[in-house]
Amino acid sequence: MRRWLAWLVAATTSLVLIALLVPMALLIRAVAENGAMSRATAAAESVAVAVGTPDLALAVEQVARPVTVFLPDGGTVGAAAPRSDAVRLAATGRSVTARAAGGREVLVSAQSPGGTAVIRVFVPDAELMRGVPETWAALLVLGLALVVLGIVLADRLALAVTRPVDGLARVSHRLAGGDLTARAEPGGPPEVRSVALALNHLADRIDELLAAERESVADLSHRLRTPLTGLRLDAESLRDPEEAARLQARADALERAVSTVITEARHRSAGRGSCDAAGVVRERVRFWSVLAEDQGREVSVSLPDGPLPVPVGAEELAACVDALLGNVFAHTPEGVSMAVRLEPRPAGALLSVSDTGPGFEAALLERGISGGDSTGLGLDIARRTAESSGGSLSVSTPPAGRGAHVEVLLGGP
Structure with missing residues (x-):
């Protein structure tokens, strides 16, 4: 937008300046020519007064420019010049100006005794053209300065508009x-x-809706636990x-489904956060290690x-780790070993859980594949x-060639 506005102002200012400065330049040239012709006419008239007197030659010498007097008898006084058609026309009693080689000639007729x-x-x-090129150059510099000034002002004006808009875009991306x-x-x-005020009002409204959703989730949890x-x-x-x-198995399955729905709703309400993945994984592995020791499982x-943000x-990651470890305990025989590995990545971490059990194919044949995007193994x-x-x-x-290996990439690549 800043670039477009600068181009628009530059084009508009240029058109206005062209419409103003071109006639002014022509007027300056006309004024300079008229002034030069007026001074030449005054010099010719001062010599015309001395025509027919002995002081004619002196009057011609006193004029600081080339002056030629064509006498009626064919003679001349002053600078040598050709007797052109304009001179013969002026000899009829008319004062004229005509174009000559390298300039113009002013012809004034004067009556003499002969x-x-x-x-x-x-x-x-x-x-x-005396002074005209300099004046034109000054006008050109003035025009360019005005164009540059207009562009600078337009850029400042555009910046006053685009900077708040860029801020709005950043806030919307954060939301x-x-x-x-x-x-x-x-x-x-x-x-x-x-x-900006409308966007802030929208953000406040989102907070209110999420708070209401959290209250609804808490109420739902309380209402469902009692009948279960x-x-x-x-x-x-x-x-x-x-x-x-x-x-009892159906009740357990229903309770797990309800817990999953409530947990996911809480996560959506809480929004996206951050945590130390190393601390969360270490705590959950320590929790499951008690059961692994009872079942004779080796846990690597x-x-x-250090910390790995x-x-x-934290709650969402803990639920993820519980799902992965619980999947191993649920679908592998006792005594099957498993390994948990957490590695840093440029924008997050890579969590991997592997075991030496029967693998996913056997588990899928045993349990079946659920519909939608579900894996059928509790990995949703x-x-x-x-x-x-x-x-x-x-x-x-x-x-x-045996067992299962699950990798969870946390954060973008």
Whole structure:
């Protein structure tokens, strides 16, 4: 916008200056020519007074320019000059001006005792244009200075408009990225200030809606836990052990589904945060190590020595790690070893969990593949966590050809 406005002002100013300075330049040239011709005419008239007197030669010498007097008898006084058609026309009693080689000639007729004499005063082109080039140069410099001044003023004006607009764009990108504390600083023209106030009002409204959503999630958690507890108690009171176990499994599955929905809703309400991935992974591995020790599982852990910040909230990352480790405990026999590795990446970290169990193909054949984007192995939480941070999730088989290997890239590449 700044460049376009500068070009617009430059074009407009140039057109205005051309319309003004070109006629002025022509007028200056005409004034200079008229002045030179007027001085030449005055010199010719001063010599015409002495025609027919003995002082004619003296009068011609006193004029500081080439003067020629054509006498009626064919003789001349003063500078040598050809008797042109204009001279013969002036000899009829008419005073004329005509173009000559290298300038102009002013011809004034004067009556003498022997007839009509013609006084010729030559005006060179240099005198006709005296001071004109300098004046034209001054006008050109003035025009360029005005164009540059207009461009500078236009750039300042455009900057006063574009700077607040750029600020609005940055704030909108921060809001889109999850930074709900971003606010615009009203400035610039009234219209831009109005947009900034509207954007701030929108951000406040988003905060209100998210707060309402958090309250709704808390209420939903409270409302659903009570009937689930009652359903679990009813299942335990059944006399048929198989039926009780089946209902208990259904209640557990329903509770996990409800917990997942509530957790995801809380994560959306809380917005995108950040945490120390090394600390979170270390704490969750320590939590699951107790169960791994009971099942005789060997756990290999490789974590960075120092903090490793990632663009994911601590609770969200903890849920992701729990999903990955819980997947190993749920779908591999007791005694199967596993490895947890966390490596830094330019914009985040790479979390990998691998085991030496039956692998994904056996697990999928056992459980089936769920619909939509689900993996069917409880990895949806990990996938959504990776994608929310700009990363990705990948599953593969280790080079040994047995087991499963899950990589979660946290943050963009």
